[in-house]
Amino acid sequence: MRSFEPRVFLAAAVLATAGLAAETPETNGVTGVSDNTDAAWLAVRLDMPENHALTGFLWYNNDGQVTYPQLLVGTGHTSGPGDVAAMVALAGPFAGGSDAWSELELDQPVAASLGALYLVFELPAEAEFTARGAGGGPALGYFEGTAGTPGWISGDGQTWLRLAATYSFALEPQFVPIEAGCWSRVWGQKRRTRTFCRGSRT
DSSP: OOOOOEEEEEOOOOOOSTTTTTTSOOOSEEEEESOOSSOEEEEEEEEOOTTEEEEEEEEEESOTTOOBSOEEEEEOOTTOOOOGGGSEEEEOSBOOOSSEEEEEEEEEEEEOSSSEEEEEEEEOTTOOOOSSSTTSOSEEEEEESSSSBOEEEESSSSSEEEOOTTEEEOEEEEEEEOBTTBEEEEETTTTEEEEEOOOEEO
């Protein structure tokens, strides 16, 4: 595994995305990779409620000028995310806001065979995290304490560095119940309703 340096910027976040401030908690800062000479990945492990599917999520994004090549999903083994080559692409390319909560709706809902799954952000090659906010590079918000979701960082897509147990990435999953193979959900600030009757399982 090549060496790289995770970088953390500490500061209270200002919820800048309109309509989300009342729904999302305040973060403690943002963290990313400051020595990204090739490629890197940030992973979040989600525990899935029984008989529910993941249809999207909110996440705290650092730099709205950064486009993530793709979002991957992997099986939720407790040992870690595993090899990104074995994962499935869910979305991409995509981007969020600057120093703000952002939202992503999946085209295809996902269920979990092991009761958990990993969402993996692929970072753009040679895009380093240097500062907080617009122009500062790819990074995710984080929480201190029990809020949020467990996180990992990888510099080769195979070996992962676990965030400290007291830190977690600022990502809020959107789950809906599965009933008779179909599920409905209300999404976004416009409160749109969508019904799905097929989904992938990882």
